[in-house]
Amino acid sequence: MSNRKLGVVFASSEAAPFAKTGGLGDVAGSLPAALQDAGCEVVVMVPKYGTIPERFREKMVHLCDFYVPLGWRSEYCGLDMLEERGVRYIFVDNERYFKRDQLYSYFDDGERFAFFSKAVTESLQHIDFHCDILHCNDWQTALAPVFLREFYQGMPLYENVKTVFTIHNIAFQGQYGDKVLSDVCGLAHIPNAARQLYCGPQTVNFMKGALCYSDRITTVSPTYAREIQMPFYGEHMDGILRDRSSILSGILNGIDMVSWDPRTDQSVAANYTAADLNGKKECKAALQRELGFEVRDDVPLMGMVTRLTKQKGMDLVQYALDTVLSRGIQVVVLGTGDTCYEDSLRYFDWKYPNMAARIMFDSDLSRRIYAGCDMFLMPSLFEPCGLSQMIAMRYGTLPIVRETGGLKDSVQPYNRFTGEGTGFSFANFNGDEMAGVILAAADVFWNNPVEWKKLQVHAMTTDFSWRRSAEEYCGLYQGLHPEA
Ligand code: ADP
Secondary structure (H helix, E strand, C coil), X not given: CCCCCCEXXXXXXXXXXXXXXXXXXXXXXXXXHHHHHCCCEEEEEEECCCCCCHHHHCCCEEEEEEEEEECCEEEEEEEEEEEECCEEEEEEECHHHHCCCCCCCCCCHHHHHHHHHHHHHHHCCCCCCCCCEEEEEXXXXXXXXXXXXXXXXXXXXXXXXXXXXXXXXXXXXXXXXXXXXHHCCCCCCCHHHHXXXXXXXXXXXXXXXXXXXXXXXXXXXXXXXXXXXXHHHHCCCHHHHHHCHHHEEECCCCCCCCCCCCCCCCCCCCCCCCCCCHHHHHHHXXXXXXXXXXXXXXXXXXXXXXXXXXXXXXXXXHHHHHHHHHCCCEEEEEEEECHHHHHHHHHHHHXXXXXXXXXXCCHHHHHHXXXXXXXXXXXXXXXXXXXXXXXXXXXXXEEEEECCHHHHXXXXXXXXXXXXXXXXXXXXXXXXXXXXXXXXXXXXXXXXXXXXXHHHHHHHCCCCCHHXXXXXXXXXXXXXXXXX
């Protein structure tokens, strides 16, 4: 057994701070540095989008260029590199595919990301890096494990490359007409590949390819890993995931503990720590003033910072707000999304003086909400991991969550017999059950301040760092390379 560091090529269609539309961007922006701290060598590969800010572009160093075989043609591919926080980021350059105004939503997304997946696989022989693990994320990189096995397997350089595929959200699978299979992927004449990629008449599914070909499948929480094996959560992939359950596991995401820190956050009214929560009272009073609420420490203030969608449980919120607001609980919701939810929140804002709807995207206000509230509501229908509940806990704001996915794995429900917990939870997707738990939480707030504070301290001192996740990923990689 040697002590060689494992080489990980981490392929992602987005990575903060270069290009980000959601949680995947956060993961690819934070996890690789933590993986390096945990003892791996990491290179991150991302498309070189036209939207990457100039300040990064001018620091990129050109590494090489070559042509990528794509069906019956060859496409140009340049590789540029930039080091950020000690991690090497390699940008895949092809202006025809990536020099556009946004990351996704083009008619040829299937072709663009098939190219990206092939370019990543091809790159392994052009970069000066020993790849032990090719770690792909979501449908945009899902074809890389397929290409690796079908086209590169026989070459010595690729012989020992193991593939890991992480599902960040199974709702998006990359489904395209089967023309892409012959024209772009060059896989139509390989019966085994074609069979595994098809998901219906004339339709291929990129994610299905990764689920069939990868050596390990992970998702971003252990509970979501179990849930997606059931039809309700599996988005038609549950059968394959049940078949491959022995290689499927869940690793909870972390949050950026430096950026989200009530001790140093510059956007909040006062800083505070778990040892001295006085500043949180000031944050609450400032938020109540800002929202036009009565400034009262003895009234519970509950917040939400969320996309206003069905996934986030907005149907339950609509249903239960009358009950909650008529009990005097103050509620603030910050979010944008489906018009029906935006409108109903505006209605409650109009009807109740203790309700504030802020229909906008505002990072600073989100910080004032995380810091100023007593409770944070997240009643999701499904939740692969969820970051907001972890951020809320970091700020001593107790989450009230539905027991699904990462919410179940990150929030320890209050046990009134032992006093333990970091928040409150309910099991069924039911508005009355949710309202009941909100009122039970308010009851602890009103009648048991000592217990409340204990929960806050426990929540604030729980470890949600990327270090914990990175160690688990390293363990997984090591399992694939016992010789290293
Ligand atoms: P998802 O990625 O499914 O939307 P997460 O809980 O994983 O949900 O992450 C949501 C992130 O986006 C959190 O950091 C949250 O603070 C932020 N966010 C969501 N909506 C808003 C908003 N309207 N204004 C500011 N930040 C928001």
